[in-house]
Amino acid sequence: MNERARFPLRRxxxxxxxxLILAAVSPPAVAGGAEKLxxxxxxxxxxxxxxxxxxxxxxxxxxxxxxxxxxxxPELHALAGGLExxxxxxxxxxxxxxxxxxxxLVAEIDAKLIGQGWERLAHVREPDAExxxxxxxxxxxxxxxxxxxxxxxxxxFANLAGTLDLAKIAAIGEGLDLPGLDRIDPD
Amino acid sequence: xxGPEPRSCLDAMGSVHRRLDGDxxxxxxxxxxEQHLAGCxxxxxxxxxxxxxxxxxxxxxxGRLPDAAVExxxxxxxxxxxxxxxxxxxxxxxxxxxxxxxxxxIGIWYVASPPAFRPSEAxxxxxxxxxxxxxxxxxxxxxxxxxxxxxxxxxxxxxGALRKLPIDWRRIRDE
Numbered sequence: 001m002n003e004r005a006r007f008p009l010r011r012x013x014x015x016x017x018x019x020l021i022l023a024a025v026s027p028p029a030v031a032g033g034a035e036k037l038x039x040x041x042x043x044x045x046x047x048x049x050x051x052x053x054x055x056x057x058x059x060x061x062x063x064x065x066x067x068x069x070x071x072x073x074p075e076l077h078a079l080a081g082g083l084e085x086x087x088x089x090x091x092x093x094x095x096x097x098x099x100x101x102x103x104x105l106v107a108e109i110d111a112k113l114i115g116q117g118w119e120r121l122a123h124v125r126e127p128d129a130e131x132x133x134x135x136x137x138x139x140x141x142x143x144x145x146x147x148x149x150x151x152x153x154x155x156x157f158a159n160l161a162g163t164l165d166l167a168k169i170a171a172i173g174e175g176l177d178l179p180g181l182d183r184i185d186p187d
Numbered sequence: 188x189x190g191p192e193p194r195s196c197l198d199a200m201g202s203v204h205r206r207l208d209g210d211x212x213x214x215x216x217x218x219x220x221e222q223h224l225a226g227c228x229x230x231x232x233x234x235x236x237x238x239x240x241x242x243x244x245x246x247x248x249x250g251r252l253p254d255a256a257v258e259x260x261x262x263x264x265x266x267x268x269x270x271x272x273x274x275x276x277x278x279x280x281x282x283x284x285x286x287x288x289x290x291x292x293i294g295i296w297y298v299a300s301p302p303a304f305r306p307s308e309a310x311x312x313x314x315x316x317x318x319x320x321x322x323x324x325x326x327x328x329x330x331x332x333x334x335x336x337x338x339x340x341x342x343x344x345x346x347g348a349l350r351k352l353p354i355d356w357r358r359i360r361d362e
Contacts, residue, residue, distance in 0.1 A: 059317045064304035069314045076318055088321045122332030133332050147328040158321050158328075169322055170329040 034062035034085035039136045039144020039161035041113065043089045046157055049105050050091060050098040056154075057090035062161075082163030091155045102155045106148045109157075110134065113146060121145075128152065135166075142166060196230055199223040203234045207241055 034040045047055055061069070062085035070077040080086070093099040113134050114120060124131035129151045136144035142164040149156040160169075202220040206212055212220065224231045252260075306314070 059321055061314055061317060065306055065310065065314050066318075068304070068306050069311055069318060072311060073315055076315060079322060080318055086318055086321050088317075088324065124331050124334075126331075131328050131331050133328055145325065147325050149324075149328065156324065158324055160321070160325065166329065169325050170333075171326075 034060075034087070034161060037084055037144070037161040038138070039142075039159075039164075040085050040087070041109070041144065041146050041159045041161075043087060043157040043159060045109070046089055046091060046102060046105055046155065049101045050093060054091045054093055054098060055089065056092050057088065059086060059088040061086040079165075079168055080160075082165070083160055084162035086158075086160055088156070088158040091157075092153060093155065099152075099155075103150055106132065106150055106155065106157070109146075110148065118144070118146070135164075195223055196227060199227065199230045200233065203230070203237060207237055 035042070047058070066080075066083060066086065070081050070083075091102060093102055110120075110132050113136075118134045118136045121133040121135050122131070123133075129149060131150075132146070132148040134146045135142050143161065145158075145160045145164055145166070147156070147158040199220055202212055202216055206220070224234060
């Protein structure tokens, strides 16, 4: 039996070292790279359509901060332990033109997501508001949720990406006293 | 089985080789070797064969190796010596090289990687409030959707996705 056959793993340390080098020189993962999540939907197009002045609230949580948060807050861990990204924008259109732009853009996002395989969970039309709810499913699990609320003087866009439990999230509306978005300090 | 102990044969052959290489044996070693050879025919024959081989080799005409070949030989000898040093310490040179490279890679990674993210209490508090707000908004939207979904279900205008809605049908009916 030759030496190589007797020691088939002799080159393994060199291979492992090469793999480590490749891992070290490959580009580092982008911190909080929420854009790569299947359930992530970017709501910045809404801001770009009407300008920063219309933004009353913008929330963007992902990566290490969200992980740290769910680690220190057991209640949020139970509700949002599987979430990898939370993104929300609240806009107040300055006039009817901005309002039309935002409404058109919301319709565009809605159609685009349906085209990408999202399902429309609900489309609520009420006298004072229109609410669109879309989900991205993967088997039995829900990987993304988009909420878009159109009101006369306000447009709300929210996106949750990661593993979601809708029953739990729906339950918190009754079980917990959660502040509304208007209670968030925009500064 | 009669005859000298194997260990004595090994020692004797060591002395035989040193003597053939021209290393002087001290008196005691020389005496022990002669005594052993006198009583051990196997070692005596080996000693005789080695002397004969040495004499034959010395009688051969000397050739001159090309300079390049000498240089190659020296390089091989130096490399073998380095490997021998590693082996003496029980180290496979490939393993040693892999260990050096791995240590270097881990060192570079450790130095180059950003420090662990540790949000402040204030950042965490703000993030918690924001998370609750967005979850609250989502919950409100879901509740709103539940009410409308009831109507849509009754109208037979509902996508399969509605099954995922956490609807309490009895409560809605009572309302």
